[in-house]
Amino acid sequence: MKINxxxxxxxxxxxxxxxxxFINRSxxxxxxxxxxxxxxxxxxxxxxxxxxxxxxxxxxxxxxxxNTVAVESADCADKICVRSGKIENAxxxxxxxxxxxxxxxxxxx
Amino acid sequence: xxxxxxxxxxxxxxxxxxxxIESVLPxxxxxxxxxxxxxxxxxxxxLYYFSAKDAFLVLLTRTTLSAMFFxxxxxxxxxxxxxxxxxxxMTLLKKSGKFSLYGVSAAGGFCHNLAQLIVAYFILNxxxxxxxxxxxxxxGIATGLVIGYVASEILRRMKLLKS
Ligand SMILES: [Zn+2]
Numbered sequence: 001m002k003i004n005x006x007x008x009x010x011x012x013x014x015x016x017x018x019x020x021x022f023i024n025r026s027x028x029x030x031x032x033x034x035x036x037x038x039x040x041x042x043x044x045x046x047x048x049x050x051x052x053x054x055x056x057x058x059x060x061x062x063x064x065x066x067n068t069v070a071v072e073s074a075d076c077a078d079k080i081c082v083r084s085g086k087i088e089n090a091x092x093x094x095x096x097x098x099x100x101x102x103x104x105x106x107x108x109x
Numbered sequence: 110x111x112x113x114x115x116x117x118x119x120x121x122x123x124x125x126x127x128x129x130i131e132s133v134l135p136x137x138x139x140x141x142x143x144x145x146x147x148x149x150x151x152x153x154x155x156l157y158y159f160s161a162k163d164a165f166l167v168l169l170t171r172t173t174l175s176a177m178f179f180x181x182x183x184x185x186x187x188x189x190x191x192x193x194x195x196x197x198x199m200t201l202l203k204k205s206g207k208f209s210l211y212g213v214s215a216a217g218g219f220c221h222n223l224a225q226l227i228v229a230y231f232i233l234n235x236x237x238x239x240x241x242x243x244x245x246x247x248x249g250i251a252t253g254l255v256i257g258y259v260a261s262e263i264l265r266r267m268k269l270l271k272s
Contacts, residue, residue: 005212008202009250012219016246019239037234077179078132091240095233097183102233 028108029090031069033062036100045069045088045105057099069103071096113159117167124151124171128188132179146221146252152196153214153260158267161200168192187228194224210264211257218253219246 033040035055043049043064050072051062060074060081068086071094081096087105094103127148148171155164172192176185199217202208208216222245230238 001211002207002209004207005209005215008208008212009215009254012216012250013247016219016250017243020243034233077181078184093233093238093241095229097187097229097232098181100183100233 029067029088030106030108031062031064032104032106034102034104040101043069044108053099053101055099055101057101058096060096060099060101062103069105070094071103074099117155117159117163120151120155120167121170121174124148124167125174127151128171128175129178146191146195146218146249147256149192149195149214149217149221149252150256150259150263152192153199153210153217153256154263156196156199156203157210157260157264161196161203164196164200165193168196183232186232187225190228191221191225195221210261211254214257214260215250215253218249218251218256220249221253222246222249 029045030042031045032042033051033053035053035057040053040055041051043051045064045067047064048066049064051064053060053062058075060076061072063070063072065086068088070086071081071084074081074096076096076098078098081094081099081101084094087094087103090105090107092105095101125148127150131147151171152164152168155167169189172185172189175188176182195217198220199213202213202216223242226238226241226245
């Protein structure tokens with residue numbers, strides 16, 4: 001490794017942490033579900049629920065539990081949405097690209 | 110020439126296997142589409158052993174095949190964007206002559222994940238993806254360093270074999 005490599009890595013790391021400055025966390029949260037950029041449903045994270053998102057792209061079972069939201073199962077090819085696990089903070093998302101599905105946690109306002 | 114073509118074909122097969130292994134590994138994924146991009150080791154190796162053009166060919170073939178095997182143009186766009194952008198930046202950095210394989214590969218890992226987040230942003234149209242830059246880009250740098258190590262070891266041995 002050269003000194004240039006280390007400088008390059010430091011610059012890239014600094015760049016990576018810029019978005020952290022824009023994150024804020026607060027109380028009441030909602031999960032906004034959209035499919036192919038269109039709003040599908042908004043649910044509150046306060047109440048446990050199971051939501052079946054069935055569209056022409058496929059099916060995802062979304063579970064809301066203890067103020068977290070997760071994709072419990074899906075019939076997509078890559079299962080990345082399922083493996084993304086639970087999310088709970090505003091700004092966090094779960095995406096299922098094959099199904100054009102996006103779940104975003106937002107602050108309720 | 111035939112030998113080179115055969116080796117390139119093997120590299121495509123190898124990167125496809127790495128890609129497959131990665132997609133079935135139960136990695137703790139803390140972000141959408143989080144992937145380590147271990148198939149990148151083939152890109153880095155091909156870039157240094159042959160050329161940017163050959164690395165591009167191998168990459169494009171692998172991406173096309175993997176999209177055919179696992180579903181769809183979205184996945185193709187997603188993995189092609191990561192791979193191509195990363196190769197482009199790595200080629201520039203390598204050409205500049207200012208960085209070693211480690212720096213080049215680390216930047217490649219960074220760009221790979223950055224490009225994928227940008228594609229996810231455009232497909233799903235959500236600012237939320239930008240928050241993941243703080244997680245996935247450092248992961249990309251770390252993966253890039255490991256890939257750089259593996260690639261340099263392979264290159265060293267291949268060159269020993271050649272002479
Ligand atoms: Zn999915």
